[in-house]
Amino acid sequence: MGLFTRAVMTAADHPKVESLVTRGRLARPVVQRFVAGEDLEDAIQAIKDLNSRGVGGILDLLGEGVENPEGAIQARDDYLASVLRIEETGIDTTVTIKPSQLGVSFDKAGCIDHLRAIAAATRRIKVGIEIDMEQSRFVSDTIEVYRTLQPEFGDLRLAVQAYMRRTPADLQAMAELRPRVRLIKGAYEEPEAIALQKRSEITAQYAHLIEWLFDHGTDPGIATHDEALIEHARATAERAGATSGDYEIQMLYGIRRDLQTRLAREGFRVRVYVPFGSAWYPYLMRRIGERPANLRFFLRALAGR
Template sequence: MIKKALLLAADSKRLERIIGRSRLTKPLVSRYVAGTTLDEAVAATRELNAKGIDVSLDLLGETVSDLRESADATAAYVDTMHALATGSPDSTVSVKLSQLGIGLDPVVCVGHLKQLLDVGAESGISVEVDMEHSSVGPQTLEAFRSQLPSHPNTRVAIQAAMRRTPEDLCSFSDVKPRIRLVKGAFLETIDKAIVDPAEVTAQYQHLAGWALQNLPDPAFGTHDDSCVELVKATAARLGISKRDFEFQMLYGVRRELQEQLAADGYRVRVYVPFGSRWYPYLMRRMAERPANLMLFLRSVVGD
């Protein structure tokens, strides 16, 4: 119930205007967001790199309302990739196609994506495509698929909760894509997604085992101990090296686990969001952990 309310609130432009301006939320925002500027994101990247952890930088912002915004976001990503290429060459960037304009003009959006992939090929910084709400899911997968022949290193997020995911994965039998397996963070209806948390975890674990056996260099985007342990045990049983897959976690979430995995020799990548459009991202993080809600409400209304 609380989770649903928070996910609904994540899409409210009105609440974004009110809460986004409140300075009281700053401490909470800074737990999950590296800063508003590229310089701050690069500083967070350096700190994580010093601990043996790679990053994927995410420029906050989604569902643009005009194509100029999507061009601006693309240009900002180009700057980000150039900044990473010099100081942190094992980094990636994570892009949301709604930010690149998929809801306005899919052709323009794919053009932006291609531009980023071309810059990535020159600079050595790979691109990961986030998976958003099911209203743009199929187009996102199509856009990703269209770029695979020229940019096979691109990674796409796959949501375990979505009922169509096994079918989507089978549709890639000709090309084995690099994926980031996640549970799924969006509010979906029961016909489209598994909603029971235990069932989502079981499906995640099933797909994680399948990905380890069938896909190149899979990434496991999770903070769930049971999923992390399942991945570690399955890889060990199959004789897969700790360097042939990676764990991915969000900035500010389970930092000790991130560092422990890296110290144990696993590849770890932290998803580092930056920028001023933090509101929907933060609301989804609250929805994942309603225990944070009181903290959030206190920060909005003040103590």
């Protein structure tokens, strides 16, 4: 994790910064770039637009770090309502969920039950379901949640972070499941002892894990905007005798729209992660922390210029 990202994440934790950003309207243009909107209908519309370009959605109800059972139940019910709307509208999307939103930090069994209820609903309408990966303190529990539910829901996909030093061993331990993985670089600030920090090292580990997934996984989800890594996935797939239908390329709402459309036109299966909801602050800060150019744009917006 670079110094720049660390500085943004540290500032983002400050309550005054949070209130400046969330209360005022000045940050709205930046929020709108990365978040589909506050309401479910905004996300549905964004996914319809993606679908019209041949791109699928990955619906994400923003929210994380839920600290009480009521909050987790609310998140479950909101997801169940979203699944009904997906059914009614017939949009092409999967859904993705953060375990901390379903209360994994204080009640792992409850989190599993909530996720099971949502997975049963998505299975009924033949829609895929994915589990996001969050801060390092949640990794072991998240893998346990996945391992518990994977035998019941074979198409469950788990996000796995290339920057975590433990990831190759975690995947090896899951090899017998032929896991369905969304491979990401990793978006949270983590100490050097547990996560690779240098961009070159993270990229090398990502490339290695692409190869592992084509050998040992199912339907790899290559979630990156890094064109060199997408090219590496394409070459690895060819070597493995896989076709473009055997894996998926995933990107984030508001990032590299041109590349999303181009790959879809070339026949790749492309999905875009579409976050919506009012709890957008931490998500937005992670997107800003990834790119110095985003911070400049953001600060100009806050200054009203």
